[in-house]
Amino acid sequence: MLTSTICAAVSAAGLGIAALTAYRKRFLAATRIAAFSLVPIGLVLTGIVDWLTDVVLKPSVWAGFGILALSALLFMVSRVAERRRLGGGRKERKAAEPGAQSDALAPGASAPSLGPGRSASRPQGGAKKSADGEDFSDIEAILKKHGI
Known part of the structure; x- marks a missing residue:
């Protein structure tokens, strides 16, 4: 009797903490x-x-098993939700490790876009102008200042 009261109090306190969380x-x-x-x-x-003797006849035993099953289901749901939030399964986590090749970026994605007919390997001197004739020298200065 005392054990069941203590367990009920612990469960109620835990559910209260879960509600606050x-x-x-x-x-x-x-x-x-x-x-x-x-x-x-x-x-x-x-x-x-006592569950061995009257597991079939006592509804509270089945209610307890139902609560334990609900608890296990909540564990599984929270794990699935956590994996989805973190970015998927093992393949995605392995690809996200440092040094691993990622398919999210194209091979030349870090090279700046220089417009049609220009490549990142040829250095361009002076102020660059786009096809519309705009001068991007101030933007270049800011990028060089930050080491980009």
């Missing part, structure tokens, strides 16, 4: 806290000692 817009953390806080009451409702 969700109020702060940290939904993944709130889902995990809720999942952890449902475990004690789920274990109490399953009746660890």
Whole structure:
């Protein structure tokens, strides 16, 4: 009796903390806290000692198993949501490691666009003008100042 009261209090406190965490817009953390806080009451409702004898006849045991299943489902949902938020599965994380070739950028994407007929390998001196006749020398000066 005392054990079930303590477990119920722990579960209620955990759900309260989960609600506060969700109020702060940290939904993944709130889902995990809720999942952890449902475990004690789920274990109490399953009746660890007595569940072997009357697992079929006692509805509270099945309610406990349902709560434990809900807890496991919340864990899985939070993991899937976290993986989606971080950028996918193993292939995407492996490609994002330093030194790995990424398909997100074209091979020459870091080279500046010099307009039609010009290549990044040929240095251009002086102020450059676009096809419209605009002078980009001030922009070049700013970029050179920042080492770009």
